[in-house]
Amino acid sequence: MELYSFDDAYVRRLREGDPSTETHFVAYFHQLLSIKLRARYLAMDTVDDLRQETMIRVIRALRSEGGIRQPERLGAFVNSVCNNVLQEHYRASSRSQPLEESQLENSGKVLNLEGLLISEETSKNVRRVLKSLPQRDRDLIRAIFFEERDKDDVCREFGVDRDYLRVLLHRAKDKFRQALGEDQIASATHGAGAR
Amino acid sequence: MDHTDATRLGACEKYLLGELPPSLRSEFEEHYFGCTVCAAELNSAALFLSASRQVLGETPVSARAEHLTSPARPWLAWFRPAFAVPALAALLLLIGYQNFLVIPHWKNLAARTDSPRLLHPPYVRVGVSRAAETAFQVPAGQPFDIFLDVPSAPPYQSFLFRIEDKSGVTRFSLPVPSSESGKAAVVQLPSNLAPGSYQLVLLGLSTSSLSGDEITRAPFLVVIPGQIEQH
Numbered sequence: 001m002e003l004y005s006f007d008d009a010y011v012r013r014l015r016e017g018d019p020s021t022e023t024h025f026v027a028y029f030h031q032l033l034s035i036k037l038r039a040r041y042l043a044m045d046t047v048d049d050l051r052q053e054t055m056i057r058v059i060r061a062l063r064s065e066g067g068i069r070q071p072e073r074l075g076a077f078v079n080s081v082c083n084n085v086l087q088e089h090y091r092a093s094s095r096s097q098p099l100e101e102s103q104l105e106n107s108g109k110v111l112n113l114e115g116l117l118i119s120e121e122t123s124k125n126v127r128r129v130l131k132s133l134p135q136r137d138r139d140l141i142r143a144i145f146f147e148e149r150d151k152d153d154v155c156r157e158f159g160v161d162r163d164y165l166r167v168l169l170h171r172a173k174d175k176f177r178q179a180l181g182e183d184q185i186a187s188a189t190h191g192a193g194a195r
Numbered sequence: 196m197d198h199t200d201a202t203r204l205g206a207c208e209k210y211l212l213g214e215l216p217p218s219l220r221s222e223f224e225e226h227y228f229g230c231t232v233c234a235a236e237l238n239s240a241a242l243f244l245s246a247s248r249q250v251l252g253e254t255p256v257s258a259r260a261e262h263l264t265s266p267a268r269p270w271l272a273w274f275r276p277a278f279a280v281p282a283l284a285a286l287l288l289l290i291g292y293q294n295f296l297v298i299p300h301w302k303n304l305a306a307r308t309d310s311p312r313l314l315h316p317p318y319v320r321v322g323v324s325r326a327a328e329t330a331f332q333v334p335a336g337q338p339f340d341i342f343l344d345v346p347s348a349p350p351y352q353s354f355l356f357r358i359e360d361k362s363g364v365t366r367f368s369l370p371v372p373s374s375e376s377g378k379a380a381v382v383q384l385p386s387n388l389a390p391g392s393y394q395l396v397l398l399g400l401s402t403s404s405l406s407g408d409e410i411t412r413a414p415f416l417v418v419i420p421g422q423i424e425q426h
Contacts, residue, residue: 146251
C-alpha cells in the first residue's frame with residue numbers, strides 16, 4: 001500500500017482534485033466514518049447520509065478561502081466535522097421524537113458492523129482464523145458478535161471474564177492481520193469503503 | 196489520548212465491544228482519525244468481525260455450545276434462535292400466504308357474479324395525460340380493471356406501471372415486460388386502496404433512463420360505492 005501522510009502536499013493535492021489523492025482520502029476516511037457512525041447504532045441509510053455529508057463538508061472546507069490551517073490534523077478535522085453532523089442529526093431527530101439519554105450514550109452493546117462488503121478472499125481468511133481458534137473461543141465469538149447476546153451472560157456461561165473477551169478479540173484480530181497481510185487489509189477495507 | 200494510552204487501555208477492543216464510556220470513546224475516535232496505526236488496527240478488527248458474522252452464519256452451533264444451555268429448563272431450548280427463528284419464519288410465511296393470496300382470492304371470487312355484466316373500464320392511452328377534472332372513478336373495496344396502451348418498445352426496454360397517492364408517494368408498482376409492448380393490457384387495480392385521489396403513471400425504462408421517463412399520467416379517484424358519478 002502506498003503510504004500517504006497528511007501534510008501540506010497531501011492537502012494541496014486534495015484541494016486541486018488530484019485523482020489518486022482523492023481516491024485515497026475517500027477510501028481511508030470512508031471506513032473510519034462508517035465505524036464511528038455505526039458505534040451510534042444508527043440505521044444504515046442514516047450512516048450513509050451522515051458519512052456523505054461529512055465528506056462533502058470536509059472537501060468544501062478544503063477548497064474554501066483559508067482551507068485547513070493544520071494539514072497534519074486533517075484526520076482530527078474530519079472527526080470534528082462528523083461530530084457536528086451527528087449533533088445536527090440528533091437535534092433534528094429530537095424535534096420530531098425526544099431522544100432518551102441512553103440513545104446518545106454508549107449502550108454497552110457491541111458495534112453493529114453488519115453490511116461491510118466482504119470479499120471471498122477475506123471470508124476465506126476469516127474461516128481459517130476461526131478454525132485455528134479453540135472451539136470455545138469460536139463459540140464465544142459467535143455468541144458475542146453473531147448472536148449478540150449479553151456479554152455478562154455469555155461470560156458467565158463460558159466461565160470467562162471480560163478481560164478474556166478482549167484478549168480473544170485482540171488475538172483473533174492479530175491472526176487475521178497476519179493471514180491477510182497489511183496490503184490486502186488496505187485493499188479489502190478500501191474495497192468496502194468504495195461501496 | 197495518545198497512541199501509548201490507546202494501546203495500554205486496549206481501546207480498540209473495548210471500543211468494538213462497546214465498553215468505552217462516552218468520554219473515552221470520543222477521545223479514542225479523535226485519536227484513531229489521526230493515528231494511522233490505530234486506524235489500521237481498527238479497520239482490520241472491524242473487517243474481521245463483519246466477516247465473522249457472515250461466516251458464522253453459515254456454520255451450525257457446535258455440540259459443546261448446545262450443552263451450555265441450562266439443562267434445568269429444557270423446554271426453553273425451543274426458544275433458542277436455532278428453533279425459534281425458523282419457526283417464526285414459517286409462521287410469517289403462512290400469515291403472508293393467507294393474507295396476500297388466499298384471502299384476496301376468495302374475496303375476489305365473492306365480488307364476481309355468475310352472470311355476464313357489461314363493463315365500461317377506463318382506457319388509459321399512451322401519450323395522453325389526463326387532467327384532474329377528467330379523472331375516472333373506481334369503487335373502493337373492489338378490484339377494478341383498466342385498459343392500458345403499452346407503447347411499442349423502442350426506445351424503452353421495459354416499462355413500469357405505478358400508482359401514486361396524492362402526496363406523490365408510490366403505493367404500488369408493477370413491472371411491465373417488453374413482451375407486452377404494443378399491446379393493450381388490462382391492469383387490475385388492487386381492492387385495498389383507501390378512498391382518495393391517486394395517479395396512475397406509466398414509465399418507460401432504458402439503460403439511459405434507469406429511473407424512467409414518464410409516458411402517461413392519469414388521475415383517478417377511489418370512492419365509496421354509491422357515490423360514483425354516472426357518465
